[in-house]
Amino acid sequence: MRYFEDFPVGEIMERGPYVVTREEIIAFARQFDPQPFHIDEDAAGKSIYGGIIASGWHTAAICHKLMVEGLLGQAAGMGSPGLDELRWKKPVRPGDSLRIRIETLEARPSASKPDRGALKLRLEVVNQHGEVVMTEVANALFARRPPAP
Amino acid sequence: MRYFEDFPVGEIMERGPYVVTREEIIAFARQFDPQPFHIDEDAAGKSIYGGIIASGWHTAAICHKLMVEGLLGQAAGMGSPGLDELRWKKPVRPGDSLRIRIETLEARPSASKPDRGALKLRLEVVNQHGEVVMTEVANALFARRPPAP
Numbered sequence: 001m002r003y004f005e006d007f008p009v010g011e012i013m014e015r016g017p018y019v020v021t022r023e024e025i026i027a028f029a030r031q032f033d034p035q036p037f038h039i040d041e042d043a044a045g046k047s048i049y050g051g052i053i054a055s056g057w058h059t060a061a062i063c064h065k066l067m068v069e070g071l072l073g074q075a076a077g078m079g080s081p082g083l084d085e086l087r088w089k090k091p092v093r094p095g096d097s098l099r100i101r102i103e104t105l106e107a108r109p110s111a112s113k114p115d116r117g118a119l120k121l122r123l124e125v126v127n128q129h130g131e132v133v134m135t136e137v138a139n140a141l142f143a144r145r146p147p148a149p
Numbered sequence: 150m151r152y153f154e155d156f157p158v159g160e161i162m163e164r165g166p167y168v169v170t171r172e173e174i175i176a177f178a179r180q181f182d183p184q185p186f187h188i189d190e191d192a193a194g195k196s197i198y199g200g201i202i203a204s205g206w207h208t209a210a211i212c213h214k215l216m217v218e219g220l221l222g223q224a225a226g227m228g229s230p231g232l233d234e235l236r237w238k239k240p241v242r243p244g245d246s247l248r249i250r251i252e253t254l255e256a257r258p259s260a261s262k263p264d265r266g267a268l269k270l271r272l273e274v275v276n277q278h279g280e281v282v283m284t285e286v287a288n289a290l291f292a293r294r295p296p297a298p
Contacts, residue, residue, distance in 0.1 A: 032210040061181040087231035
């Protein structure tokens with residue numbers, strides 16, 4: 001189990017890869033982001049993107065999936081108040097293979113609640129060409145390691 | 150069609166409602182956020198939330214759905230470079246009815262590209278009790294209104 005103390009500032013972890021399919025790009029966008037360049041092959045081909053691209057919110061959700069499956073599932077997370085920043089930098093296309101990099105920017109023990117601390121994490125989503133397609137600065141609360149008995 | 154000029158600073162629009170079902174909360178979380186308090190009724194009941202709550206990324210995706218269906222579908226949008234901030238303030242639970250409020254914070258014509266302008270929008274997601282459950286500050290590019298012929 002990974003506690004607040006197990007995220008030293010400057011440490012960088014990597015998780016993934018996750019390959020994004022055309023079917024899931026279209027399915028996500030039909031539900032949450034039904035713009036032509038996400039759901040319609042013909043319209044997307046004529047757009048500035050030259051083909052279907054994933055909704056930015058789909059990319060963000062995949063980033064979170066990799067965080068949960070590769071890190072939060074084995075960590076003493078206590079939720080997130082939110083993000084300080086999110087940037088969509090490059091399109092994500094069918095067949096792209098995405099990895100995430102997680103860097104601890106800040107680690108601040110809570111002044112009022114000694115059982116927890118706040119982390120500021122920088123997340124980067126990187127494709128198979130090494131291009132950064134999305135970045136986030138996220139805040140998260142983690143439990144502190146219980147004292148040895 | 151709504152252009153850059155049609156988002157005066159200070160204007161507030163509302164869209165929705167959208168009712169969130171238990172089934173979709175669990176389906177979204179199984180795919181992107183498989184933490185016990187999002188997917189497992191028993192575990193969620195014993196958690197600090199007292200029952201299943203939606204993934205924050207699901208709430209963000211629903212907010213975007215309401216934006217696209219109620220605004221971007223009839224506007225000259227040219228994409229978004231990202232968010233300056235996102236905050237998850239209250240849990241979203243099965244049966245909640247969500248509306249969004251969209252306020253234009255800033256409108257800046259592009260200095261280098263006279264056909265477009267940048268908007269800064271504040272989005273609030275509000276539940277049926279009037280509680281703000283999520284906020285965002287989003288950046289978006291819109292085409293300027295073409296000159297009359």
